Amino acid sequence: MSDLPTVPAAPAEAAMPRRAGGRVRVTGTDRIFLTLMVAVPTIMVVCWVWLPAIASVVLSFARWSGVGGLDTIQWIGTENYKNVFTNYPPFAPALRHNLVWLVFLFVLPTLFGMLLAVLLDRELRGTRFYQTAMFLPVVLSLALIGFIWQLIYSRDQGLLNAVLHTQIDWYGDSRWNLWAVLVAAGWKHAGYIMLLYLAGLKGVDPSLREAAAVDGASPAKTFFSVVFPVMRPINIIIIVVTVIESLRAFDIVWVINKGTNGLELISTLVTSNVVGEASRIGFGSALATIMLLISLVFITIFLSTVMRGERR
């Protein structure tokens, strides 16, 4: 992991020669070539991501079955939003589940992952084994994780019921299934956070710690008053990753029961409103727009953090 020149620590980065404003004259075919190099990917991202995002917002003010042409769209103002908030029973649980998802991911797997990264950053023997073990679920898809944990959660054959001598259908019982799913999702998330944080810790200038040690600070004190503040960019990235992950959560729930019966999430509601038999485009778009707004807040935070690093 360290022999690739790919995890540049911030100080080393700053020492590298930077071409801040060095403008190069470009002419003729080169100009066309460069334009194409930017234009083709940009057009793709605009067409596949940004236009649909805008269209979601626009369509949220409409009523449309999606079957006819664009002239069959009726504009109905904010009625879809009114319906979402007042007349759509699954919305409140879905919002609550997303929030529980976020709080859970943050309080348990995220903090646990950070803790492990800090522990593994010390000179432990066999640290590679520990890292590898935590890393295992990170390569698995959440859909597959849903499958693998069914072996533990199944009512009749699952390990958990055998150990606890219970008869609970962990994925099916709406009192338990959200928590069961969260444990499975947290299994992956903790490993992911551990990796990100460990990489960040490795980039911290060792002389900072040495200085603190010389001053007689305990390891805990060193971490909280020296290392943690330096890690600010990584801390923000981890918060954003956790928020976005909880907002995007979909795969594991969809593969279990398509987001019903205690596992409703905003993402599954949007999907059910479009791909189901009754396609309610305007209504689904209102839900999508709500998602979009929440995510944009955090994306802005993320980008401003990253960009500040860029300009440095």
Next chain:
Amino acid sequence: MSSATTVTRPPATGAATAKARRRLSPARVALYVFVTLTALAWLFPVVWALLNSFRDYNYVSAHGYVSFGGFTLQNYVHAWQQGDFTRHFLNSLIITVPAVLLTLFLASCVAFVVARYSFRFNLVLLGLFTAANLLPQQALLIPLFRAYRSIPLPLWMSDSGQLLDSYWGLILVNVAFQTGFCAFVLSNYMKALPHEMYEAARVDGAGVGTQFFRITLPLCRPALAALATLQVTWIYNEFFWATVLMQSGSKFPITSSLNNLRGQFFTDYNLLSAGSILVAIPVLVVFFLLQKQFVAGLTLGSTKG
């Protein structure tokens, strides 16, 4: 730090290691126990699946699974046949390989321009790309789904006659979503490349094309390898777009075909284990052989910034 301390003391990290080796304080023992237990707990679900995938359903039903024996390979054979895995693995291959290649190529293009030429909107451009990578896909589903249904494709490209339910549509959506992350990582990497090399090339009369293909891309090989590993894993694992944009069951890549296997697999514990392990094999290869690359790709994007 003053130079006096560095001269009189050995480097602090070395001293810490030596000290740690010498005495094993109770706190340190507790630390080892804690991380060992955590590591074992983390490995457990996959090991459990692996173990059960080799056991016979009837034997386990009769003896309980805290028994020993009834080992078989039949679960794999059945899982492969019932899941139609040949078809779905092939689909994953058809989608993943072109998507990863195209993503890396387009991302390199953007990154090259952003890193080498100070166009006015570099940051805006990068922001546009990176933000796209973070938007929740479901928020874009509705217009994209509708557009895919109304964009026709000739029958030789897609037997559905439209972008919906075609490999093309799925490949393109993956490319559009992954390019941002790769462009971001690659542009940081390219900015750190030695500047003099380009000067020399320009003096020799090398155009933009030569600079890109002959100098930049070869130098970016480590970053490209790391990103390729990451992208293969991510696109192979991609679930949402394949679930909604593919309509016929025979076109699902392996990960989204899990949707249809649930009914068959969730009733037979051992079949489920074998099926899960089969689906996991490609990413387990990444895990065991390309771990370094994967981690590098992941941390490349986050440590910077």
